[in-house]
Each structure stands twice: as structure tokens, then as C-alpha cells.
Amino acid sequence: MCPTLNQQQVAELGSLLSDLARVYGYDFREYAEASLRRRLLLWLAGSGFGSFEAARLPLLRDPALFEGVLRGVTVNVSEMFRDPQVFKLLREQVVPHLATYPAVKIWHAGCASGEEAYSMAILLDEEGLKGRYRIYATDINQQVLKTAQDGIFPLSGMRLYTQNYQKSGGRSAFSDYYTAGYDHALLSASLKEGIVFAQHNLAVDGCFGEMQLVFCRNVLIYFKQSLRRRALELFDASLSPGGFLCLGTKETLDGSELGSRYQEVGSHSRIYRKRYG
Amino acid sequence: MGSFRAITLGVSTGGIAVLRALLGALPADFPLPVLAVQHLSPLSGGDLAQLLDETCAIRVKEADDGELPQGGTVYLAPANYHLLLEADGRLALSMDPPVNLSRPSVDVLFESAADALGEALIGVVLSGVGSDGSRGLRYLKERGGTAVVQDPADAIAPGMPLSALQLVTPDYQLPLAQMPQLFINLSDT
Numbered sequence: 001m002c003p004t005l006n007q008q009q010v011a012e013l014g015s016l017l018s019d020l021a022r023v024y025g026y027d028f029r030e031y032a033e034a035s036l037r038r039r040l041l042l043w044l045a046g047s048g049f050g051s052f053e054a055a056r057l058p059l060l061r062d063p064a065l066f067e068g069v070l071r072g073v074t075v076n077v078s079e080m081f082r083d084p085q086v087f088k089l090l091r092e093q094v095v096p097h098l099a100t101y102p103a104v105k106i107w108h109a110g111c112a113s114g115e116e117a118y119s120m121a122i123l124l125d126e127e128g129l130k131g132r133y134r135i136y137a138t139d140i141n142q143q144v145l146k147t148a149q150d151g152i153f154p155l156s157g158m159r160l161y162t163q164n165y166q167k168s169g170g171r172s173a174f175s176d177y178y179t180a181g182y183d184h185a186l187l188s189a190s191l192k193e194g195i196v197f198a199q200h201n202l203a204v205d206g207c208f209g210e211m212q213l214v215f216c217r218n219v220l221i222y223f224k225q226s227l228r229r230r231a232l233e234l235f236d237a238s239l240s241p242g243g244f245l246c247l248g249t250k251e252t253l254d255g256s257e258l259g260s261r262y263q264e265v266g267s268h269s270r271i272y273r274k275r276y277g
Numbered sequence: 278m279g280s281f282r283a284i285t286l287g288v289s290t291g292g293i294a295v296l297r298a299l300l301g302a303l304p305a306d307f308p309l310p311v312l313a314v315q316h317l318s319p320l321s322g323g324d325l326a327q328l329l330d331e332t333c334a335i336r337v338k339e340a341d342d343g344e345l346p347q348g349g350t351v352y353l354a355p356a357n358y359h360l361l362l363e364a365d366g367r368l369a370l371s372m373d374p375p376v377n378l379s380r381p382s383v384d385v386l387f388e389s390a391a392d393a394l395g396e397a398l399i400g401v402v403l404s405g406v407g408s409d410g411s412r413g414l415r416y417l418k419e420r421g422g423t424a425v426v427q428d429p430a431d432a433i434a435p436g437m438p439l440s441a442l443q444l445v446t447p448d449y450q451l452p453l454a455q456m457p458q459l460f461i462n463l464s465d466t
Contacts, residue, residue, distance in 0.1 A: 032369045034361040034393075221343075225343070248342075250358060252341050
């Protein structure tokens, strides 16, 4: 597979993307170009089509085929308690503020298969918020939400997740949270009680409630500046004063118009607190 | 300001020593941004950038997503992320699957930067095991960029330079010690 494009392929890709936007409402032209190209070429290589032009009409006619593109372009792999120091900071410096609310609402935007939403549920349960929070875990892709809802993950990941969990300041044994069988781990049903999985597209959908924490990590890196700005404005509109925005460890509000309205919790933590007033 | 807009480089085995020698010899007012991929273990942190920043005159930092690269600054790909240059001139990161078993991957950096900058780009393959960077360097050259390969005899691990030389006839093949002066000369043309 050639990971790079010639002029003609660039033109073909452009017309494919605008057709897909018209037919399905997903506008990938708002995605960061360099990694989008790599992802689409990877999809093309596995699709059996010889070119984007050859794939164009079949894609426009067959929603199931398009699902594959959507998955290839938008799905991000994740881990439970990825970047343990982030979860440690959440536990120590953010959750104590959340605990002062009678009911806590959290928006996890771009949750993919749900590993981090479940991690958050474990953390909140351990810090005494059980039954007092709701995590709205949203993703653009319906299929991946189904996986998230099932809460079944390959057992092979559990060793890393256990290490992550311990480094994040976990108070229990990680194995308490899942049942192993058939090379998979089934997460405890009680973790699902506080999570609502729903489809949401950051490019077109709006806010749906006032949140005390918005969690969106390694999603904005795939967006162009314009879409990134839109997503950040949505988060800002959703957050109550004093609420928290948790971005990926390499994503920053520096250079964003919102930067002045937020204060970073600890330097380079990429957890930002919205100022009052 | 000369006709070049950025230097991209890739290194794996012996990376810390190589980067110290190379970046340590560049002046603080070196006019070009340097984008660098060093193969790291997924568990190592951002300490390398800090170490290099303290020992080099030129500024060294881990790349943040969306940054506009500045002259006199080295941007290291963070562990576990690919580093790319977008057509709008901004740095981008991705967590896409490893390429050549590597994330960050030198090929990913070279190919994206070649798309963005064409002939205004310099690509450098340094010491390392494996073949990451070879295809990217070939593409960069096809797009009019300038290819530099460390002399394999001079490299701690000659694999990456040898692999690159199989695909590319570089514009410059030279030992590490001569690279800083080359970069200074090129940045002036």
C-alpha cells in the first residue's frame, strides 16, 4: 500500500468526501488532513477497491459499506486508566469538587469503546459518589457504542489496565471489577448503572445539559482548527462555572479563544477549570 | 530566511546521544524549526525533551497538537503519538496504529511534512535499527525535498541509514559531526 497520494487521487478523494457529506451527513473535510488520508488509504487497501473513484458509487449506495469507512476514520483505540497520572489528578484534585454537588453530570465526548468511561465510573464509585453521578458517554459511531455498552474487553488488555489502575491510585483490586471467561473480561454490571451511552456528533449536534466535567481526550487531535473550535465552544457552553475540562495530555487550550476563561489544574496537566464569572 | 522551511529527522538506537551531539551544536538562533522522531518505549515519559532543552542552546520541547512550529525550536514527537505536519503548517498528533512497528514513526512524519512543504523540506535519517524513515525519505525526495543520511560507518546502529540508502540517493551522506554545520549552511541558502 502506498501511504501517499498523487494529484489525481487527491482530487478523487475530495469529490468522495463531499459526496459522503451530502449523502450521510458526516463531513470528514473538517478532519485533520494528514492523518485522515492515512486512515482512508488504510481503509481503501482493505476494501478491495482499486481507487477512491471506484469506491465512490458503492459507498454512496450502501450504508453498511459506509459504516466501515466511518469506523476506519473515527474510531480510536483506548485503554482503561490510560495515562494513570491523569486519573490520579482527577481523583485527588477534581473529584473532591465534584463531590460537593448533590448530583454530578459528566460528558465523556468521543468515548469509543468505553474503556475510559468505565474507568471514570470505577474512580467515582471508589471516591464515594456511587449513585450520585451520571456519565453521558457519546461517540459519533453507533457500532462502537454497542461494544462500549456490552462492557466486554479482551482479557489480554487486563494486565496493562491493572498496572494503570494501580498507578492511578486505585483503592481496590482491579480484578474485583470484572469476571474473566473465554479470553474476555466482562465488566461488573454495577459500573453501567451510572453511564448512558448515546450517539453524538461534535460537528453538528448541540449541548444536552449542564455538566460539571467534560472529558474529551485524543479526539480533537483529529479535527481541523474550525471543528476543534466548534467542539471546544460546545464544551464551554455545557460546563457550569467551576466545572472541569479534561483534554488529552498533548492537547492544550493555549492559543484558543477560551484559554483566558480557564485555569489549568497543575502545570501541563491539560485539566482545565472554568473560572467563575 | 532561506528557501528551507523545516528540518525533519528520525533516529532510534542511540537516539539520546545522537540528539545531544546534533542539537547541542545548533545555535539558539537557528532559523528553522526541527521536527524529530525518536523511537521510544511506550512507557518512557517526556523527560528526554527536558534533558535536551537543558543541555542545548536551541529550545527543545515535546510537540503539542496544533502548535505552529517556530524557528530555533526542536519539536520531539511524544511517546505513543505519531507526529505529523499539516498543510496549514501546524503540528498534528495521532494515535493511529504503529507504522514499521513504531509510534511515533519517521515515515509518517516525513510523508506528511513532504506533502506540506515539498522542496522546502530537509529530511534526515540517523542511527537506528530497522527501516523506518526509508520510504518517507524516498517520498520526500520525490516531492523535491533534500535528503540527508548519516554515514552508516559512523552510526551506532547502521540499519536505518543502510535501509534508506537502498531506496534513496541522498543529497548528503556524512558523519554526524558534520551535520550541524550542514544544517546551518542549508538554513542560510
